[in-house]
Amino acid sequence: MSENSESKPYINFLQAESKHKGIFKWILSTDHKRIGIMYMTGMMAFLLVGITLGFLMKLEMLTPGKTIMDAQTYNAFFTLHGVIMIFLFIIPGLPAVFGNFMLPLQIGARDVAFPRLNLLSWWLYVVGGIFAIASLFLQGGPIDTGWTFYVPYSLRTGTNVSLPLFAAFILGFSSILTGINFVTTVHRLRAPGMTFFKMPLFVWAIYSTAWIQVIATPVVGITIILVIVERAFSLGIFDPALGGDPLLFQHLFWIYSHPAVYIMILPAMGAVSEIIPTFAKRTIFGYKAIAFSSLAIAFIGYFVWAHHMFTTGISDTSRFIFSLLTFLVAIPSGVKVFNWVATLYKGSITPGAPLLFVMMFIFLFSIGGLTGLVLGSLATNVHVHDTYFVVAHFHYVMFGGTVMIFFAALHYWLPKMFGRMYNEKVAKWSIALIFIGFNMLYFTMFILGYEGQPRRYWDYLPQFQTLQIISTVGSWILISGILLMFGNLHRSIKRGAKAEANPWGGKTLEWTIPSPPPVHNFDEIPVITHGPYNYGEEEAK
């Protein structure tokens, strides 16, 4: 395997010149690394907007009745919080940022298979984002349907529905094109000798995710167009008043949106499988089991969508089948968790910030996963459906799962991306604040939901106030932790200590090249002769 010498002078991708000047050097660049960073910039901006909306919603819930906003504004806020967090942050999520940046590096390629298509994906993301934001300020006002756009309300509300829906349609195209690019890249551009079972597990996860992006996303695209057309021409596809079937919308919506949950979580699981071996200095336990469990989750994830519809009046046969299939997802998920824990066993563990985020992920994701089984069971689902219990569950899975690993990946790969180190002490303080704030904010919601607090309500009964106050105070602590973390990362990028090529002692290919990577990644494409987590020699010692 060839290794670029650290001391050899080179032009890294951040310094590289092109025929364009100023900002155009970036926004017209087809370099996968720059596109990854551009996605990161856009997503961070949207994340901060989403966090602000969430903060204001929690502030409203500090007291029963009106605290800072009226009910209609609250409806718009929870919709926008959902739309922004789902479509503009967490779905592009790890694939758009770290998939773009790391996938070619990890398989020993100089770029993705279709660099210009990759740039188009980013532009579509930007255009989708602009449309979504523009809809807030146009006549009719911000959308108030909830991020799920359920009919018949979304057909009848006078707020701006068609434009944010069209924005989601465009964002879907961005996602499909990224998926096509990644599937092709993995099939065509692996370095010589890198068989499928020598690929890093992050690549396996991105590959599985790319398949979901390609196959599932068109369904939501079609559904969105049908809603827009029905709003414009009263076609009667979904509206029961015109002979349509509102449950058909829910089927179509969740046929995409449930697999989308796995678009969100699978890449995060891939990143966990990178961080754990590096920080435990051990070869991953059960490589093939983890790789196949990614495919299994992607596969089974297609066939569980109706568990979002247990109380809507779908057939009992259907409820039984979808409940059973839902329980099956727990098996490959469990396989992963047990393999990660087994990898740590007897490892030489360095408790750096990325690993602490991973530990937090395993704890929070396990709570999120197990409460998912409560929701997947037909009887208990009826009790907690559409309550805060559901809100707590998906925040534990999505925020405690995907977003924590997004943060972990930011810390893990920051030295590679920018050639700078973050401040470890500040990072650990931010992790402590995030952990405490997160659990105060969301664990109380499990109790509130179980006691009967419905989701998306602007008001609540006085007996819920104590838990609501704990939850709101938790949001302040959580946001303090997140801001501290971003401050630390931002300072590191500007003024952090210089990072070595391989600060963590990682074994995958991205750590064999200098930090930040050269423009064309590898001077010489490496030849792969062994698996990705080759800690065998150290373990033998």
Add this chain to the structure above:
Amino acid sequence: MANEHSEKNHSVGYGTYVLIWLVLVGLTVTTVSISGINLGNIALAVALLIAAVKSAFVINIFMHIKFEEKIFKVFIAIALMTLLSVFVLTAFDVFFR
């Protein structure tokens, strides 16, 4: 992966393209015509069958998949199997509601 891409030239004559196009137009006319006939429960199945035949022509001939490498056929088969599974699972709701 440095797969050798074996490019083979399969030329499909204009005549074939025109013939397939005419078949597609014919099948479209058939779909529209039988929508006026009350076929009861099998109406949906017939419409889907005709659409499937049309898609097969487009995918194989116009999109050239018939002459491509096996991997492309596998990709399309996976997408079709997924679609079929989604249809079957949705049917469990529609027919047992």
